[in-house]
Amino acid sequence: MNSPTPLEAAGRLPSAAHAASSRLALFALAVAAFAIGTTEFVIMGLLPEVASDLHVSISSAGLLVSGYALGVAAGAPILAALTARMERRHALLLLLGLFILGNALCAIAPGYGLLMVARVVAAFCHGSFFGIGAVVASHLVPREQAASAIALMFTGLTLANVLGVPFGTFLGQWAGWRATFGAVTVLGVLAAIAVWRLVPALPDLPAPNLRRELVVLRQPQVLLALAMTVLGFGGVFTVFTYIAPILQQQAHVSVGATGWVLVLFGAGTTIGNMLGGRLADWRLMPSLAGVLVVLSLVMLAFAWTMHSTVAAIVTVFVWGVFAFATVPPLQMRVVQQAADGPHLASTLNIAAFNLGNAIGAFIGGVVIDAGLGLPFVSMAGAAVALLGLIATLSSAALERRRVSASTAACAVGA
Template sequence: MVPQYSGLPIALYALTATAFGIGTTEFVIMGLLLEVGRDLEVSISAAGLLITGYALGVVVGAPLLTALTAGLPRKQLLLGLTALFTFGNLCCAIAPDYWMLMSARIMTAFAHGAFFGVGAVVATSLVQKEKQATAIAVMFTGATLANILGVPLGTYIGQAFGWRATFWAVTGIAIVAFIATALLVPETKQESRQGVRAELGALKRKQVWLGLAMTILGYGGVFTAFTYIAPILTRVTGFAETSVGPLLILFGAGLILGNLVGGRLADRRLMPTVVGSLGFLAIVLAFLSIAQHQTILMAVAVFLLGAAAFGTVPPLQMRVLKSAEGAPSLASAANIAAFNVGNAGGAALGGFVIESFLGLHALGWVAALVTLSGLAVALWSWRLDRLTRPAAASCMART
């Protein structure tokens, strides 16, 4: 019998632990840019490129590393990726100069993208079919907890004991996660032994590409606005700078709630949840533009934005997995890359809007339009599903 906790295999929580470490190392650098810049004698803008480099590493590394390792058993691949992540953080902790730190960050980013892609496949293999989206949500809870606990704690450690101490701490978390994965995660029944050709074959399916487009556009709306949430809160709403931290904790609480609810709803009815979650996200982003002029409404909007943003993650990831059934690992990793493309594209679009005549006040409306374009793709994809089902049923009836 597989050990369980709260009705789910305990192996899922080993994946959650790794996700927590990955989420922490991705975002904690934002709070340590001054310390890194001072220590390595680079400008703040150069230190900021450590964030850009990491994001590009996820986009490139997720599909590339997954494709290159397509023939490996999934548990062994997870262990290898966790080991690479551990080594990358160790290299960050001891990096003697800026370029070594950049290289180490990119190394950990490669592990990040491939781990979430393969980890989602493994998570679904550990549970019954009706709990697969919930399993993905549980794994991604590690990333949401990283935003609430890992990043603030890591920032405190880095500011109190030096930025390298933060990466030593994440290295310790990664070692614990490696041991937990080795002891708790079983060999999955459907090992990915078909090789890179079968995995690439899944990317020829139209519905896989439509799923990736939903992710890029739907989630791109989140970062069109959220990237600039601090200036919105302080310059538009009128919050003090000291209030931004507590409001971001409120956002993080919304992330956890939305992630778990989105997973449960997707297990019941996947495409209605994809469409509903994207529609709700667009409404919340539009509401942001209305709420930003009143402090209480804005606090509510920040919480709702967290819930709506991560409410889309399990259904979007599950949609791509379903569309790539039979060879899901590469498509799953590509969807992780798609989230990061949406993040980067949304941030760039938000910056353009701020510099234009529209200004900071318009970010919510523009972000809502981006997500609505993702909703349009989702509706198109759903319609194709409905058109192909009768044709498939007719073929089966004739045979």
């Protein structure tokens, strides 16, 4: 028998009415997630157009990815603190306001400097929106359906890779890259209206205890889990940041076909997200270690397969599967290790993903500027993912030592 939601328990809504309103609220959150995911990733498909229009190098244009990612990393803890005492729907609307402002500035930015600032402004909402949104989503449904509700919200982020990024790329190539950010701005406005009209006020949702949440961050395993995210996912963006020039210059994929290859990558990420969730439910740490090994090998192989159109396209799909198969176990590991204060840790893990994105984009740019060539970018991505594997193995070893010590202590006590 399903347990009632807080609103049902309070007698505010009958069960059937609440189920319908919850589905609409989750849809609104998913639309917002779709918009945020699109603006984060679409820049990769438009790097050549942005670089040409603003008269900067590909590596400089790639720093727009780093700027966004660092904005997420910096904004997540700041806005988590500033919005901690706000009613959750009001906090979500404030964050979407920042998103709309940042993307509107991107659409009208006359030069590289303002575009970078606008990307950072848009990014500030990212970490806190997903952190708060996940809590709101879980509060809208019975407890045993909480994980499914969160997954439904994050479906918007997955669909951004399947639909938002490739079609944003098509639009930018056809009408100019500014048109893409204009379209995302409109999508952000629609998402804000949906959240305002469909997400209910939740006055009974308790505000997080920031002092208790900060104490959790002192735990070595929580810090290791965040490091696993930075490095494990950082390798992906070392390569993905420069996917458009790799496909066009190395694999000889036409400009028009680049978006379709990104559709295939997005399909791979959708499969990988589901695969990663199942593997994490089965055996979290061994599965994560295995996925990171395969991810590293795929990126290493891409250094050679990128020279063949067909082989490159197949590799991009497989790479998408294993790139996003890391996401559920990395998120689960942080929440698992920060059980006494999961709100801030979960938000910071979103920031950790984006810090990895920033570091990866920077490393890829350094490789390009050094004249080593695009195949070496893929090798560098494999190396970064292997560092994530080392952090994962270190965390697993530390956990085994703790369990052994606890078992020995119990044996002595007995």
